[in-house]
Amino acid sequence: MVVGYTSAFFRERGREVQIDTYGNGTGLLESGKQYDLYLLDVMMPGLNGIETAARLGKGSSPVVLITSSLEAAVDGYSVNAAGFILKPVGKKDFEATMERVVKQRLGGDDACISVVHNRVPLQLKLERIAWFENRLHRVFVTLTDGEVISIHQKLTELQEELGGYPGFLRCHQSYLVNLEQVERLEDSCFYMKDGQMIPISRNFYKQSKNAYYHHRLK
Incomplete structure (x- = not known):
């Protein structure tokens, strides 16, 4: 037990x-x-x-x-x-x-977010999250180890919940990224540390660029 x-x-x-x-x-x-x-x-x-x-x-x-x-x-x-x-x-x-x-x-106060995966509530450490993607009417979380899980929350709900953590940025209607996992900003894309490319939409470009460089200067 x-x-x-x-x-x-x-x-x-x-x-x-x-x-x-x-x-x-x-x-x-x-x-x-x-x-x-x-x-x-x-x-x-x-x-x-x-x-x-x-x-x-x-x-x-x-x-x-x-x-x-x-x-x-x-x-x-x-x-x-x-x-x-x-x-x-x-x-x-x-x-x-x-x-x-x-x-x-054991340092259990690490920042986490509550998500629901397969009807099971989970506490995900923010440092494990690379990005969220809204796809096929579902939100998928890509973790830093490459694992991808689907969750029940909407991207707007996650954005609100993560509002107190400036390291997370809405850069596209379908993407919310962890700036700690961004390797570089190029053209209208974020290139992630794992080599994946995350698009930045026109409506989000200015705030994404400012947030990225501000984060890099921290």
Whole structure:
């Protein structure tokens, strides 16, 4: 259950994650692997979660303890636990703790936009977005890794939502681009870092040119 919650938590926020599981603390420690975040059950066989966290050291990545006892949570402060999740683990409480820990300890405050893909709400980090394209009565998002996903919002809605981020520019009736992903401006086109060409329409050209050079001078 916890593995499923963890996978869904990061996936829905547009963050790639690799999850490894261990049956006990000894197996984790003997693996020699370093992780960005540890979710440790206090009642693991052998070395319990608190003992495992102690051996990881206070300078390690954040540790979240999963426990059925508030008393164990008190002990968790001795190993500088970043958070606690009480059993039985509920999705709402799990996400609330993870939101806080990720924001405080893993830079989870990166700017994101909420989108709906295949009826599933996602949080896309803005830095992952290259451009939005309105095509065939749908909006498609091209990501910096080349992946393309379709979403349900309209381009005008996205433009309004991104109004507080000057790095995103409406340059055409059908395109909204991330200026961080623009390689150069040439004629009436933006040439993107991946080699693709995004047209700039006449109605948007002046503001696009000004926004591009202003962005480059930042």
